Amino acid sequence: MNPIVEIKDLCFSYGGELVLERVDLEVFPGDFLALMGPNGSGKTTLVKLMLGLLRPLTGQINLFGTVLERFREWYRIGYVPQKATGVDVRFPASVEEVVMAGRFGRLGPGRRPGPLDRRAVDEALAVVEMSACRRRPVSSLSGGQQQRVFIARALAGQPELLVLDEPVVGLDSRALDSFYNLLALLNKQMGITLLTVSHDTGAVTRRVNRVACINRTLICHGTPAEVLTTANLVRLYGAPVRRVTHGHR
Numbered sequence: 026m027n028p029i030v031e032i033k034d035l036c037f038s039y040g041g042e043l044v045l046e047r048v049d050l051e052v053f054p055g056d057f058l059a060l061m062g063p064n065g066s067g068k069t070t071l072v073k074l075m076l077g078l079l080r081p082l083t084g085q086i087n088l089f090g091t092v093l094e095r096f097r098e099w100y101r102i103g104y105v106p107q108k109a110t111g112v113d114v115r116f117p118a119s120v121e122e123v124v125m126a127g128r129f130g131r132l133g134p135g136r137r138p139g140p141l142d143r144r145a146v147d148e149a150l151a152v153v154e155m156s157a158c159r160r161r162p163v164s165s166l167s168g169g170q171q172q173r174v175f176i177a178r179a180l181a182g183q184p185e186l187l188v189l190d191e192p193v194v195g196l197d198s199r200a201l202d203s204f205y206n207l208l209a210l211l212n213k214q215m216g217i218t219l220l221t222v223s224h225d226t227g228a229v230t231r232r233v234n235r236v237a238c239i240n241r242t243l244i245c246h247g248t249p250a251e252v253l254t255t256a257n258l259v260r261l262y263g264a265p266v267r268r269v270t271h272g273h274r
């Protein structure tokens with residue numbers, strides 16, 4: 026099976042010291058991968074490099090078998106950026122308008138949305154259980170509901186790979202659990218490959234099949250059982266970390 030994302034010997038710097046050093050990483054079709062690491066360890070930078078938002082210093086990134094510089098099929102990748110939630114109250118767009126924006130990559134410049142696009146929006150809203158809120162301004166929703174809308178926006182483009190950067194900031198443990206259940210459903214039932222940046226060593230690791238730990242270099246990579254050992258967490262975070270578990274499981 027060929028990887029969807031293939032990162033080879035990647036180095037990056039914002040101008041000073043290296044922020045990423047000789048990182049290799051592969052994401053395969055059907056994976057649900059958590060990218061973990063302490064604050065400032067390079068997770069968001071790696072995601073931005075993967076999405077072509079930053080240029081590598083050295084190394085190579087292939088997406089769906091094409092070297093990133095020549096990759097044009099961006100509609101195959103959905104992205105939910107960090108801090109997607111916390112929408113300003115003056116932001117006037119309705120839920121369905123925001124979700125329709127996720128179709129623009131498929132629509133191409135100048136084309137108006139048609140029945141297929143409206144159906145994709147309906148389906149995306151149904152998956153995240155937000156159909157009933159479709160006419161509400163996004164700014165009137167809770168953080169967890171906004172997060173679902175931004176996922177629906179990414180889903181409306183019918184991506185094969187969904188990349189989420191720290192999607193659970195500000196969610197309580199109940200919202201967190203239902204959010205991770207939603208991701209597991211996208212992965213298992215809809216066959217979408219997922220890469221999520223996460224700080225959480227508990228709830229997310231029960232759903233993912235692979236974990237990659239990064240702190241400038243790739244510290245370790247494998248199944249949650251292989252990776253999330255006390256020794257690795259000490260290597261990653263520099264001190265013993267209490268594994269976060271959510272009591273009822």
Ligand SMILES: Nc1ncnc2c1ncn2[C@@H]1O[C@H](COP(=O)(O)OP(=O)(O)OP(=O)(O)O)[C@@H](O)[C@H]1O
Nearest residue numbers: 039040044062063064065066067068069070071191
């Ligand atoms: N635009 C920028 N210019 C200069 N340095 C930056 C920039 N963005 C990030 N950095 C630095 O690069 C390093 C990696 O940052 P990055 O945001 O990738 O880390 P992260 O692992 O996503 O952190 P967090 O978990 O806190 O979101 C940090 O030292 C950060 O200060």
